Amino acid sequence: xxxxxxxxxxxxxxxxxxxxxxxxxxxxxxxxxxxxxxxxxxxxxxxxxxxxxxxxxxxxxxxxxxxxxxxxxxxxxxxxxxxxxxxxxxxxxxxxxxxxxxxxxxxxxxxxxxxxxxxxxxxxxxxxxxxxxxxxxxxxxxxxxxxxxxxxxxxxxxxxxxxxxxxxxxxxxxxxxxxxxxxxxxxxxxxxxxxxxxxxxxxxxxxxxxxxxxxxxxxxxxx
Amino acid sequence: xxxxxxxxxxxxxxxxxxxxxxxxxxxxxxxxxxxxxxxxxxxxxxxxxxxxxxxxxxxxxxxxxxxxxxxxxxxxxxxxxxxxxxxxxxxxxxxxxxxxxxxxxxxxxxxxxxxxxxxxxxxxxxxxxxxxxxxxxxxxxxxxxxxxxxxxxxxxxxxxxxxxxxxxxxxxxxxxxxxxxxxxxxxxxxxxxxxxxxxxxxxxxxxxxxxxxxxxxxxxxxx
DNA sequence: CCTGCATTTTGACATTGTCAAGATAAGCCT
DNA sequence: AGGCTTATCTTGACAATGTCAAAATGCAGG
Numbered sequence: 300x301x302x303x304x305x306x307x308x309x310x311x312x313x314x315x316x317x318x319x320x321x322x323x324x325x326x327x328x329x330x331x332x333x334x335x336x337x338x339x340x341x342x343x344x345x346x347x348x349x350x351x352x353x354x355x356x357x358x359x360x361x362x363x364x365x366x367x368x369x370x371x372x373x374x375x376x377x378x379x380x381x382x383x384x385x386x387x388x389x390x391x392x393x394x395x396x397x398x399x400x401x402x403x404x405x406x407x408x409x410x411x412x413x414x415x416x417x418x419x420x421x422x423x424x425x426x427x428x429x430x431x432x433x434x435x436x437x438x439x440x441x442x443x444x445x446x447x448x449x450x451x452x453x454x455x456x457x458x459x460x461x462x463x464x465x466x467x468x469x470x471x472x473x474x475x476x477x478x479x480x481x482x483x484x485x486x487x488x489x490x491x492x493x494x495x496x497x498x499x500x501x502x503x504x505x506x507x508x509x510x511x512x513x514x515x516x517x518x519x520x521x522x
Numbered sequence: 523x524x525x526x527x528x529x530x531x532x533x534x535x536x537x538x539x540x541x542x543x544x545x546x547x548x549x550x551x552x553x554x555x556x557x558x559x560x561x562x563x564x565x566x567x568x569x570x571x572x573x574x575x576x577x578x579x580x581x582x583x584x585x586x587x588x589x590x591x592x593x594x595x596x597x598x599x600x601x602x603x604x605x606x607x608x609x610x611x612x613x614x615x616x617x618x619x620x621x622x623x624x625x626x627x628x629x630x631x632x633x634x635x636x637x638x639x640x641x642x643x644x645x646x647x648x649x650x651x652x653x654x655x656x657x658x659x660x661x662x663x664x665x666x667x668x669x670x671x672x673x674x675x676x677x678x679x680x681x682x683x684x685x686x687x688x689x690x691x692x693x694x695x696x697x698x699x700x701x702x703x704x705x706x707x708x709x710x711x712x713x714x715x716x717x718x719x720x721x722x723x724x725x726x727x728x729x730x731x732x733x734x735x736x737x738x739x740x741x742x743x744x745x
Numbered sequence: 746c747c748t749g750c751a752t753t754t755t756g757a758c759a760t761t762g763t764c765a766a767g768a769t770a771a772g773c774c775t
Numbered sequence: 776a777g778g779c780t781t782a783t784c785t786t787g788a789c790a791a792t793g794t795c796a797a798a799a800t801g802c803a804g805g
Contacts, residue, residue: 331783347655352761352762353761353762354761354762355761364761364763364785365763365764365784366783368762368763368764369783374762374763423655427654430712430718432646432715432716435718436570447719448719471731475728475731478719478724479710479732482705482708482713482732483702484705484709485708485709486704486705486706486707486708486709489653489705489708490701490705492655493659494658495653495670495674496704497701501701508698509705512702512735515735515739575791576792578792585754586753586754586755587754587792588754588793588794591794593752596794597792597794
């Protein structure tokens with residue numbers, strides 16, 4: 300299976316740090332912010348975005364209902380932080396592929412594509428949060444939006460590499476290629492994780508088709 | 523502007539039927555179900571999905587809080603119905619292009635692509651609802667899911683036409699082509715309506731790139 | 746006219762997001 | 776050390792919401 304590297308991403312031991320602090324709450328939790336983020340991701344993964352309530356979250360972490368408000372302005376800010384952490388992880392994953400100097404370009408592309416899909420499949424609900432309108436329309440979430448755009452720039456970078464290492468110039472700008480590629484990946488991710496219009500088993504095959512299509516767009520076009 | 527046909531879809535006079543029944547509520551509203559749907563779409567368009575509360579909705583329509591429960595099992599069922607109506611409209615729009623017999627195939631493709639994007643841009647929040655995990659993971663929303671899949675089949679149909687009218691066989695199956703095409707469109711719609719990773723003005727240009735890419739996938743490939 | 750059924754209403758309850766005011770502890774300065 | 780400041784956490788409270796149960800209302804057919 301091509302997608303089995305997925306196992307590395309999937310479960311993720313829930314909360315580590317000072318444990319759930321169930322018995323021994325020392326008035327000051329010490330690391331509440333991260334504990335809240337971890338627990339949130341856990342809940343979101345298992346119960347969906349709508350399944351996350353600040354009160355239940357607080358209880359899980361072992362603090363009172365309003366404690367989270369000292370670390371996040373409101374629920375939206377918490378969700379934005381969860382989403383931002385998602386983008387950070389995704390960026391890390393993409394960087395692994397891009398920064399590897401002795402890796403052929405075509406392999407980089409393939410890794411970037413498969414890595415993206417693996418992430419989306421491993422964290423379907425978090426992924427939905429990352430691209431939901433809620434956070435993108437909210438003008439207060441600038442931090443989140445910056446993190447996300449940093450992530451996208453990595454895709455542009457890949458196609459810039461293609462431009463530099465290629466003889467003739469590409470028939471589309473790296474930006475355009477990144478935009479179209481990302482669009483396809485995003486749609487594919489939705490297909491894959493929800494099985495909206497396709498069976499999950501088809502994914503590998505569809506992904507291959509997509510990579511072929513992208514390469515066709517890069518390679519010197521007839522004339 | 524290529525996307526100005528959008529105006530035909532955009533505003534949509536809010537509630538028509540027996541009006542909002544503000545002054546003259548006759549105990550039996552007569553058409554509550556559709557009035558609820560209309561008002562819901564209105565609210566969702568203006569305030570987002572999260573901005574829809576059953577109680578406010580009921581007040582807008584002029585009935586008591588629990589009246590809607592006799593037409594929709596619960597809030598999810600209402601949202602599913604709104605989403606389903608979205609798919610129905612989208613199908614209608616696509617059918618216009620597909621059923622037009624004396625329209626060149628390439629024009630059909632272009633219309634199907636642009637129509638889809640226009641719809642997504644005209645109804646961004648409803649569109650998000652239509653593809654949110656909430657409704658796709660909920661095993662109770664079978665009616666909604668069927669309507670959605672009917673819509674997708676129209677895309678497969680387009681590529682089947684290509685297969686029939688083409689000399690040599692396509693290098694990908696119509697299903698695969700539809701899946702990849704839809705993926706790209708879905709991602710592009712997200713790009714366009716939220717400006718996530720691109721400016722809205724770029725959309726027309728990106729759309730053209732996409733159409734070119736699709737056509738490259740259809741045309742006889744230099745094997 | 747009366748009875749059954751669809752439709753709508755009022756009352757009630759638990760859950761939730763969030764604010765305000767107070768409690769607790771940790772760090773710092775002298 | 777003691778006291779001040781500040782970050783962190785708690786309890787109390789409130790309004791908004793989804794939804795259930797029971798009652799009210801009106802229509803349609805016998």
